Amino acid sequence: MALAPALVTILMVAALLPAADTAPDHTVTTVHVKTVVGPHDSAVCDVVADLYLPHTATPDNPAPAILTTHGFGGAKDDASQRATGRAFAAQGYVVLSYSGLGFGGSGCKITLDDPAWDGKAARQLVDYLAGTGKVRLDGPGDPRVGMIGGSYGGQAQFAAAGIDPRIDALIPLITWHDLAYSLAPNNSGDAPGVHKKVWTSLFFAEGINDGVTGAQYDPARLVGCPNFTDEVCVGKAQLEVLGYPTPGTTALTRRVSVASYIERISAPTLLVQGQADTLFNLNEAARTYAALAERSVPVKMIWQSWGHSQGTPAPGELDLSPEGLHTSYLGRRFLAWFDHYLKGLPTDTGPRFAYHRDWSNSYAGSESYPVGRPQSLHLSGDASLVESAHAVRAGSQAYANAAGGVPTSYSETSALQGNRVPDPLAVPFDAPGTFAAWTSRPLASELVTVGVPTLDIRLESPAAALTQRLGPAGQLVLFAKLYDVAPDGTISLRHRLISPVRVADVTEPLRIELPGIAQRWPAGHRIRLVLAASDAAYAGNATVLPVTVRLGPDRPGVLHLPVVGGPARFR
Numbered sequence: 214m215a216l217a218p219a220l221v222t223i224l225m226v227a228a229l230l231p232a233a234d235t236a237p238d239h240t241v242t243t244v245h246v247k248t249v250v251g252p253h254d255s256a257v258c259d260v261v262a263d264l265y266l267p268h269t270a271t272p273d274n275p276a277p278a279i280l281t282t283h284g285f286g287g288a289k290d291d292a293s294q295r296a297t298g299r300a301f302a303a304q305g306y307v308v309l310s311y312s313g314l315g316f317g318g319s320g321c322k323i324t325l326d327d328p329a330w331d332g333k334a335a336r337q338l339v340d341y342l343a344g345t346g347k348v349r350l351d352g353p354g355d356p357r358v359g360m361i362g363g364s365y366g367g368q369a370q371f372a373a374a375g376i377d378p379r380i381d382a383l384i385p386l387i388t389w390h391d392l393a394y395s396l397a398p399n400n401s402g403d404a405p406g407v408h409k410k411v412w413t414s415l416f417f418a419e420g421i422n423d424g425v426t427g428a429q430y431d432p433a434r435l436v437g438c439p440n441f442t443d444e445v446c447v448g449k450a451q452l453e454v455l456g457y458p459t460p461g462t463t464a465l466t467r468r469v470s471v472a473s474y475i476e477r478i479s480a481p482t483l484l485v486q487g488q489a490d491t492l493f494n495l496n497e498a499a500r501t502y503a504a505l506a507e508r509s510v511p512v513k514m515i516w517q518s519w520g521h522s523q524g525t526p527a528p529g530e531l532d533l534s535p536e537g538l539h540t541s542y543l544g545r546r547f548l549a550w551f552d553h554y555l556k557g558l559p560t561d562t563g564p565r566f567a568y569h570r571d572w573s574n575s576y577a578g579s580e581s582y583p584v585g586r587p588q589s590l591h592l593s594g595d596a597s598l599v600e601s602a603h604a605v606r607a608g609s610q611a612y613a614n615a616a617g618g619v620p621t622s623y624s625e626t627s628a629l630q631g632n633r634v635p636d637p638l639a640v641p642f643d644a645p646g647t648f649a650a651w652t653s654r655p656l657a658s659e660l661v662t663v664g665v666p667t668l669d670i671r672l673e674s675p676a677a678a679l680t681q682r683l684g685p686a687g688q689l690v691l692f693a694k695l696y697d698v699a700p701d702g703t704i705s706l707r708h709r710l711i712s713p714v715r716v717a718d719v720t721e722p723l724r725i726e727l728p729g730i731a732q733r734w735p736a737g738h739r740i741r742l743v744l745a746a747s748d749a750a751y752a753g754n755a756t757v758l759p760v761t762v763r764l765g766p767d768r769p770g771v772l773h774l775p776v777v778g779g780p781a782r783f784r
Contacts, residue, residue: 288317456752487520495729585775664775
């Protein structure tokens with residue numbers, strides 16, 4: 214069974230058009246494009262695509278074009294891809310929706326959006342659009358073209374735009390900045406990350422499944438590593454055995470990430486990232502945004518409600534019917550971006566930064582990012598979070614992981630949470646003795662945090678100080694997270710987001726970047742910071758490495774919260 218629905222390639226499910234391939238304002242034609250790809254142009258891959266051609270697009274009245282592809286495990290025939298094609302064709306755009314390499318009816322293997330493969334394939338689809346005679350040209354062979362798509366189809370845009378300056382506008386949704394971070398994150402320092410084992414296993418199974426079902430289009434998909442390049446199979450096997458990436462795996466995942474070639478991206482970019490996303494979190498979009506803004510590339514960023522962990526947009530957030538492009542928030546933003554950069558219309562493309570507020574089902578906007586002001590809460594030795602450094606008391610907490618890498622904390626069932634695993638049956642927990650925690654007093658008024666919190670702390674672990682000399686396998690692994698504690702003691706973990714860390718040197722001060730959030734903390738609730746020894750969704754330490762967190766006025770630990778509006782006040 215395909216995992217694509219659970220993986221939320223990019224759902225865009227609201228008010229989709231009927232499934233028929235005909236419409237009064239455009240035609241749809243399936244085409245095949247032979248592409249020459251690979252580092253040395255050594256492979257020929259057949260790419261299958263659907264061309265949505267508005268009746269208004271003619272040689273005498275050429276139209277701008279949109280190139281779009283799907284998320285991992287998808288195809289051009291997905292409902293979301295069809296909805297995208299129809300919606301923008303109804304607005305006068307020529308749309309070419311294609312199946313990526315290794316998926317659907319297209320040939321070759323999955324290369325993880327490698328610019329030398331997926332980027333080159335997309336560049337030749339731009340050539341195809343230029344040759345239709347019905348797409349507006351900025352010059353010979355240079356069509357006016359933008360790209361849109363989510364997840365795998367988001368990174369494909371960077372892979373293409375990084376080698377093809379003809380692409381005029383991008384709208385990448387819920388995609389990665391650095392796949393090395395996505396699949397094995399380390400939120401403190403440069404040590405190899407912590408294997409995100411459940412997500413990687415689901416994607417690997419989905420890719421193999423697509424190889425089996427798509428072997429009729431290209432039998433070579435199943436030769437060697439099934440439907441992946443051989444180095445992907447090697448990397449996955451090493452992750453399973455070691456729990457962290459080798460330099461070779463890191464090099465592979467960085468090569469296929471915009472982080473490694475961001476200086477080549479110049480197309481105006483509307484970044485859209487999901488708050489409910491434990492695969493590609495908000496931190497990734499924030500890094501891409503910062504890198505593009507630093508180079509003065511036109512860039513704006515939206516933190517939408519939905520992502521890989523919960524794929525249903527909020528009411529009124531996204532509607533991909535032709536009418537919905539004008540009435541839903543994201544639809545209006547998408548259409549305005551393309552109308553401005555492809556049609557040249559004087560449209561308002563919206564605020565530089567916007568985020569969805571689920572507590573009011575509305576969007577807030579700002580002309581700058583970061584938007585929150587930092588507020589510091591101090592970790593006290595009596596297990597409390599306090600407002601003032603003067604209130605910190607001396608004391609310590611100790612915890613240890615279980616032997617053999619047995620997980621003692623649970624945050625989520627990746628990809629399936631809320632879809633196939635009901636939330637009430639899977640409450641996050643931490644086993645006693647395997648975590649340290651600090652809890653604030655109840656909030657006197659509501660608190661809103663928008664941005665990326667950070668934590669400064671020192672740890673003591675004589676065992677890890679010895680084993681870390683052996684390399685990554687001996688380095689301490691931990692998981693930081695923020696719980697919302699209700700007045701009745703019930704805890705909630707915002708979108709089940711946590712921050713894995715592999716500590717390069719446990720004797721040095723540690724700064725941890727927590728997951729980006731847009732969160733309202735109601736009055737009467739408390740904030741709880743937890744450092745856990747393990748998590749069921751990740752690899753962890755196999756040997757027992759006890760940890761002590763010793764705090765006092767002379768040994769501060771500080772949690773920095775990005776606060777919007779008034780600061781945190783406590784009863």
